[in-house]
Amino acid sequence: MLTLDLSDVRLEYLAEGAANIVYRILPPDTDPSTAADLQFESDDYDSDTPLPTEIPPSQLDPHLNGKLVRLRKYLPSATPMEESHRHFETMIQPLFQSENLIGSELFRISRYLLKDCNASLRKMEKNGKRPSKRHGVYLVENEKHGCLIMDMSSKFGEASTCLEFKPKWLVQSPSAPNGSRRCRTCALRAMKRENKADPPEKSKAGFCPLNLVSYDKTKIGIFLDHIIGPSPDRKALNLRGRLIDFLHKNPLLDKIRSLQLELDPEGVFKADLLSPKFLAAMTLRDCTLFLKVPTNGKGAIEARLGDLDLKTSSGRKSEYWRSLERQLIDEGWYTATERDKAAHENLCQLS
Numbered sequence: 001m002l003t004l005d006l007s008d009v010r011l012e013y014l015a016e017g018a019a020n021i022v023y024r025i026l027p028p029d030t031d032p033s034t035a036a037d038l039q040f041e042s043d044d045y046d047s048d049t050p051l052p053t054e055i056p057p058s059q060l061d062p063h064l065n066g067k068l069v070r071l072r073k074y075l076p077s078a079t080p081m082e083e084s085h086r087h088f089e090t091m092i093q094p095l096f097q098s099e100n101l102i103g104s105e106l107f108r109i110s111r112y113l114l115k116d117c118n119a120s121l122r123k124m125e126k127n128g129k130r131p132s133k134r135h136g137v138y139l140v141e142n143e144k145h146g147c148l149i150m151d152m153s154s155k156f157g158e159a160s161t162c163l164e165f166k167p168k169w170l171v172q173s174p175s176a177p178n179g180s181r182r183c184r185t186c187a188l189r190a191m192k193r194e195n196k197a198d199p200p201e202k203s204k205a206g207f208c209p210l211n212l213v214s215y216d217k218t219k220i221g222i223f224l225d226h227i228i229g230p231s232p233d234r235k236a237l238n239l240r241g242r243l244i245d246f247l248h249k250n251p252l253l254d255k256i257r258s259l260q261l262e263l264d265p266e267g268v269f270k271a272d273l274l275s276p277k278f279l280a281a282m283t284l285r286d287c288t289l290f291l292k293v294p295t296n297g298k299g300a301i302e303a304r305l306g307d308l309d310l311k312t313s314s315g316r317k318s319e320y321w322r323s324l325e326r327q328l329i330d331e332g333w334y335t336a337t338e339r340d341k342a343a344h345e346n347l348c349q350l351s
């Protein structure tokens with residue numbers, strides 16, 4: 001296992017999901033006292049001596065280049081990083097080609113660094129820099145490990161665009177009723193939207209994952225418009241066109257769809273919710289696809305899956321999955337009969 005010395009780097013918050021926080025790795029700050037102590041004055045320089053502001057920051061260990069740090073939050077359903085990583089290596093990695101996965105390495109992390117990150121999160125909450133829906137949940141301070149993951153974000157000056165989305169349920173839930181007019185993802189979204197108090201949120205349309213695996217370029221285009229928005233200029237149109245061609249031909253999404261079906265053919269009421277197969281299906285229903293598209297119009301698009309975390313039945317997850325499915329069925333969200341009259345809005349590819 002990698003023993004990373006993170007005492008000599010800074011972590012900069014990049015983004016977070018429900019269960020993890022992702023950080024950029026920066027070189028250590030140049031000590032401001034050094035410049036002050038030396039009392040540099042520009043007149044003292046000859047033309048070959050760089051000014052302090054022009055001195056490049058100290059370099060990162062080459063092993064950290066192009067990597068991010070991913071750390072686990074404290075949640076009842078979250079598993080220790082080491083266990084989650086072992087599950088990734090044994091259950092998930094063998095299912096895909098390595099070029100389609102976000103590489104991930106485990107490293108030992110100090111409690112001191114975790115405490116430091118938590119203090120920064122609290123500060124970010126005060127100054128409005130942390131999304132409000134994530135407030136109040138922090139990193140597990142007695143976690144022994146973090147993960148070093150491949151950075152898929154576009155960096156300044158890099159000629160590529162990065163997109164990410166969760167493909168979610170690429171095949172209908174096996175326990176959805178006959179005559180369903182919404183897939184599992186669209187049914188859950190319709191239900192969540194109805195329960196939201198905020199009107200703008202209500203009007204937000206979402207994507208139907210079945211469009212993504214429809215082999216129909218027009219439907220893939222509809223899907224993409226939800227992810228990248230309408231294409232206002234030629235450059236964006238070109239990107240849209242390239243992505244449609246790529247997604248239309250790419251076998252990765254088809255692979256995820258087949259695995260979701262194969263690993264959970266019976267659905268939450270009949271499956272053994274503790275079985276590794278069912279839990280792997282739930283992992284594949286919640287992973288993220290990252291796409292890196294070179295903006296020069298040439299070069300291959302990179303497609304990698306991330307957030308392939310071990311799902312467990314702890315933290316009352318089994319109850320959550322079953323009761324959610326029961327609610328989607330009983331309240332008519334699958335059949336679009338949730339109101340007195342059949343709803344004709346927010347339907348999906350199924351209807």
Ligand SMILES: O=P(O)(O)O[C@@H]1[C@@H](OP(=O)(O)O)[C@H](OP(=O)(O)O)[C@H](O)[C@H](OP(=O)(O)O)[C@H]1OP(=O)(O)O
Pocket residue numbers: 017018019077166188282285286311317
């Ligand atoms: O229940 P779903 O399908 O809404 O998925 C949950 C996700 O919601 P989403 O619809 O993707 O916005 C949810 O994502 P967000 O909180 O919306 O970022 C989590 O990924 C959750 O998994 P976990 O509790 O972190 O293990 C996900 O829960 P699981 O069902 O995968 O356990």
Ligand SMILES: Nc1ncnc2c1ncn2[C@@H]1O[C@H](COP(=O)(O)OP(=O)(O)OP(=O)(O)O)[C@@H](O)[C@H]1O
Pocket residue numbers: 014015016017018019020021022068070102149150151152153164286288306307309
């Ligand atoms: N390899 C990566 N490269 C670039 N950005 C990343 C990478 N992995 C994660 N991110 C960013 O960090 C965010 C949160 O990461 P991640 O999906 O791992 O969190 P999570 O808590 O596991 O998500 P979920 O809410 O699905 O449980 C992502 O949505 C993405 O914006």
